[in-house]
Amino acid sequence: MKSNCPSCPSPALSTLLAVALAAPLLGLGARSAWGDDPFDAVRDDMQAMIDEGASVGLVGFVQVKDKLVFQHAVGMRDREAGTKLELDSIFRIYSMTKPMTCVAALTFFEEGRFKLDDPVAKYLPQLANLKIKGEQGKDDEPLDSPMKVRDLFQHTTGWTYQTPWEREAKRTTEEPDLADLVSALGTLPLDFQPGSRWEYGISHDVLGHFIEVLANKPLDEVFRERIIKPLGMIDTGFHVDKKDLPRLVTLYANSGRELVAVPSSLGNDPTRKPAWLSGGGGLFSTAADYLRFTSMMQAGGALEGTRILKEETVALMTRDHIGDIPRSLLLFGRGYGLGVAVQTKATLGSAEGTWSWSGIAGTMFWVDPGNMQTILLMNQTWMDMGPGMRFMGKASQALLSNAVQDSGGK
Numbered sequence: 001m002k003s004n005c006p007s008c009p010s011p012a013l014s015t016l017l018a019v020a021l022a023a024p025l026l027g028l029g030a031r032s033a034w035g036d037d038p039f040d041a042v043r044d045d046m047q048a049m050i051d052e053g054a055s056v057g058l059v060g061f062v063q064v065k066d067k068l069v070f071q072h073a074v075g076m077r078d079r080e081a082g083t084k085l086e087l088d089s090i091f092r093i094y095s096m097t098k099p100m101t102c103v104a105a106l107t108f109f110e111e112g113r114f115k116l117d118d119p120v121a122k123y124l125p126q127l128a129n130l131k132i133k134g135e136q137g138k139d140d141e142p143l144d145s146p147m148k149v150r151d152l153f154q155h156t157t158g159w160t161y162q163t164p165w166e167r168e169a170k171r172t173t174e175e176p177d178l179a180d181l182v183s184a185l186g187t188l189p190l191d192f193q194p195g196s197r198w199e200y201g202i203s204h205d206v207l208g209h210f211i212e213v214l215a216n217k218p219l220d221e222v223f224r225e226r227i228i229k230p231l232g233m234i235d236t237g238f239h240v241d242k243k244d245l246p247r248l249v250t251l252y253a254n255s256g257r258e259l260v261a262v263p264s265s266l267g268n269d270p271t272r273k274p275a276w277l278s279g280g281g282g283l284f285s286t287a288a289d290y291l292r293f294t295s296m297m298q299a300g301g302a303l304e305g306t307r308i309l310k311e312e313t314v315a316l317m318t319r320d321h322i323g324d325i326p327r328s329l330l331l332f333g334r335g336y337g338l339g340v341a342v343q344t345k346a347t348l349g350s351a352e353g354t355w356s357w358s359g360i361a362g363t364m365f366w367v368d369p370g371n372m373q374t375i376l377l378m379n380q381t382w383m384d385m386g387p388g389m390r391f392m393g394k395a396s397q398a399l400l401s402n403a404v405q406d407s408g409g410k
Helices: 013-021 040-051 093-110 147-152 165-169 178-185 203-215 218-232 240-245 286-299 311-316 386-406
Strands: 057-064 067-078 251-253 259-261 356-357 364-370 374-377
Touching: 013 040, 040 057, 040 067, 040 386, 057 286, 057 386, 093 147, 093 203, 093 218, 093 311, 093 356, 147 203, 165 178, 178 203, 203 218, 218 286, 286 364, 286 374, 364 386, 374 386
Parallel strands: none
Antiparallel strands: 057 067, 057 374, 251 259, 356 364, 364 374
């Protein structure tokens, strides 16, 4: 049976994603002259990953300030059909949907429609009677305090990707939508007290329905009106137009010996608008489109004269909000903001304040706002962060090499 969850990782994936989030993005202070191309080694390594069978096709972008200093596509869009991957190929970005969902929600925050510390049940009354899962043989326990809206942003709700909401929702419908998801969750116990720990899960899908309630319209319309159309993201949405299907990249998975095509994209028709508009993992996009989103964020909430968020709201979203609470390995020592992982301390590999996220099919991005640098990779290999990690490292080395050359080798 196909799953309605397009982005739910297995528990074993947490370690892989954690390592991916630790891939280096070097913070550079030197000003660079981009006359000499420092990215030959990056191109060579992208081709090497194809030759080694680590990926079928990759698109990589690097931006410094508002200048695109590197863009390259290598490999195949569909290996079996023999079609070449192009810069404008369309990818399933899965969990890279999450930062966009949080931005959409924050546009309502700026309008004064909610406060982060409001109880979720104020807007979603289906969640008014939540309880905590009791220990073996014991009854479920009441909440110490109500779940807050900030918990939806922060993955501190008590829901995980193992919460059996789908089974519960399918008692009433075969194709649950976001409202069905929330209704099902209202009948299920939480794994932990809201706000007490960080666990990756379906919180941003609930946030998607929260947005629908505020807007009184479906999530895809909100995205289109508040993010996609204003930013000119012409190839981004919850389904792919039939005319654009020839640009959709085939999804692959590792069989243990080689990468094999995943039949029918996990059972979902990409040209059909889904009933469940997943704020946690439902979008399709291109590298160029997603770079417009990260460029807006990197620049403090505006792109080419169009403002999506205030600068202070971007700063709020991209700073740590979870402090020292327990967390799963997925964060790998990082903090978490309102939809992105945040580097809270400078390390050899990352500048303080760098924020990032990834998708379960190997898409990945990093933004260093202090140095105005963005590194973005599009891949389509299920549950494999290896190519993304490798690209991040090579691109960082290219940036560092160029900066050293520009500073006279000092």
